Amino acid sequence: MFESGRDRAGRALEGLRRTALDLVYPPHCIACGSATEASNGLCGRCWRQISFIERPFCERLGTPFHQDFGRGLQSPEAIAHPPVFRRARAVALFDNGTARQLVHRLKYGDRLEVARLMGRWIARAATELLEDAPVIVPMPLHRRRLWSRQFNQAALLGDEMARVTGLSCDPFLLDRVKATASQVRMSRRQRALNVQGAFKVPPSADLAGRCVLLVDDVLTTGATANAAARALLRGGAKAVDLAVFARVAGTGEIAI
Numbered sequence: 001m002f003e004s005g006r007d008r009a010g011r012a013l014e015g016l017r018r019t020a021l022d023l024v025y026p027p028h029c030i031a032c033g034s035a036t037e038a039s040n041g042l043c044g045r046c047w048r049q050i051s052f053i054e055r056p057f058c059e060r061l062g063t064p065f066h067q068d069f070g071r072g073l074q075s076p077e078a079i080a081h082p083p084v085f086r087r088a089r090a091v092a093l094f095d096n097g098t099a100r101q102l103v104h105r106l107k108y109g110d111r112l113e114v115a116r117l118m119g120r121w122i123a124r125a126a127t128e129l130l131e132d133a134p135v136i137v138p139m140p141l142h143r144r145r146l147w148s149r150q151f152n153q154a155a156l157l158g159d160e161m162a163r164v165t166g167l168s169c170d171p172f173l174l175d176r177v178k179a180t181a182s183q184v185r186m187s188r189r190q191r192a193l194n195v196q197g198a199f200k201v202p203p204s205a206d207l208a209g210r211c212v213l214l215v216d217d218v219l220t221t222g223a224t225a226n227a228a229a230r231a232l233l234r235g236g237a238k239a240v241d242l243a244v245f246a247r248v249a250g251t252g253e254i255a256i
Contacts, residue, residue, distance in 0.1 A: 027039040027041070029041070029042050029043035029046055030042065030102070030105070030111065030113065030114050030117060031043075031046040031098045031101045031102055031105070032045070032046050032101070040113060040116060040117055041117070042098065042117075046097075046098040046101070047098070049097035049098040050092050050097060050098045050099055051092050051093040051095055051097065051099065052091065052092050053089075053090050053091065053092055053093060053125070053247070055068075056068040056069065056073075058073070058074050058075035058077070058078050059071075059072050059073065059074060059087065060074045060075070060078035060082070060083065060086075060087060060088070061074075061075055061077060061078045061083065061088050061222075062087070062088040062089045062090050062247065063075050063077065063078075063247070063249060064093070064249070081188070081222075083222050083225070083226055083229070083242075084225075084226040084227075084229040084230045084233070084240070085214065085222075085225055085226065085229040085240045085241060085242045086239050086240060086241050087128075087129060087241045087242070088219060088222070088225070088241070088242040088243070088244070088247070089125045089126045089128070089129055089241075089242070089243050089244075090125060090219060090243075090244045090245065090246055090247035091118070091121045091122055091124075091125045091244075091245050091246065092245070092246050093246065093247065093248075093249050094218055094220075094246035094247060094248050095249075099245070099246040100246070102114055102117075102118060102245070103217050103218055103245065103246060106118065106153050106156070106217065107153050107217065110151075112151065112156060115153065115156035115157055115159075115160055116160050118157055118160075118217070118245045119156070119157045119158070119159070119160025119161045119163075119164070120160060120161075120164055121245065122157060122161055122215065122243050122244065122245055123160075123161045123164050123165050123243075125243065126161075126213065126241075126243035129213055129241040129243055130165060130167065130213070132211040132239070133167060133211070134167065134210070134211035134212050134213040134241065135167065135168050135169075135170055135173065135210055135211070135212055135213070136158045136161055136162055136167055136168065136169040136170070136213050136215055137158070137169075137170060137171070137173050137174050137212050137213065137214050137215065137232070138152060138154035138155040138157065138158035138169065138171050138214075138215050138216070139152075139154040139174075139214060139215065139216040139224070139225075139228060140152065140154075140171065140174050140175055140176040140199070140228075141154075141176055142176045142177075142178065142179045142180070142198075143176075144179055145179070152171070153217050154215055154216045154217060155169075155171050157215050157216075157217065157245065158171065158215045161215060161243075167213075172202065172204075172205065173201065173202070173205045173207060173212070173232075173235075174199055174200075174201060174202075174205075174228060174231060174232060174235075175199065175200050175201070175202055176198055176199055177197075177198065177199065177200045178195075178197055178198040178199075180194050180195055180198050180224075181194055183195075183220075183221075183223065183224075188221055188223070191221055191223035191224075192223050192226070192227075194223070195223050195224050195226075195227040196227065197227075198224075198227050198228075199227055199228045199230075199231035199232075200231055200235075201231055201232060201234070201235025201236070205235060206236075207232065207235045207236040207237045208236040209236070209238050210236075210237055210238055211237070211238050211239045211240075211241070212232050212237045212239070212240045212241070213240075213241050213242075213243055214228055214229060214232070214240055214241065214242045214243070215242075215243050215244070216242070216244045217244060217245050217246070218244060218245065218246050218247065218248070219242065219244045219246075219247040219248065220247075220248045221248075225242050228240075229242070
């Protein structure tokens, strides 16, 4: 495939723009702020602190195994508490390292540029979930939370995933109609009750027979993801998969 003159000119202008920006704002690590060679990346130290999730892992929940038990095996957690969604995939473990820093910088630090790196990594981790060419649906925020935060981090991640995959991202296929309490110190049952009825598919949404890829920043016990997936399935979705940036390895309480 040949590159047109317009494409070459556009690429050259983009290169000049990036060079000018690097002169004014020197490249730095988006996690710790130290100097780096390229913009919107990580320094070596922060990179080494990410606990990337790779096979072997539970085919249903995406939780890593300490040893390879064979392809297709499910974890005891997935067997004891089968999720409503079909499969879940995550980039890394949500621990005290870089993954937590990136999530906090995006969610609480208004560092929206972090979503570009995180979104690209989620798309890569969710490669097998993209085979059905699903529509990407960001986990919605309740309108009061959205008003106070002014942005939905899941929507930013979904937009970047759509950009790199060519799929569509539609934030209007699922609404959060119930303002839920913080779930940090809740049990599994309490979390499930807390998010019961929290999501609804709008009457105007067309989900009949469509596969959905639900996107969020962090997966903990899965109560919120289950409630959202249940609403999407009731709204006509054929199947719902889940893709997140980071997931908690266990099911204990953790502060996000």
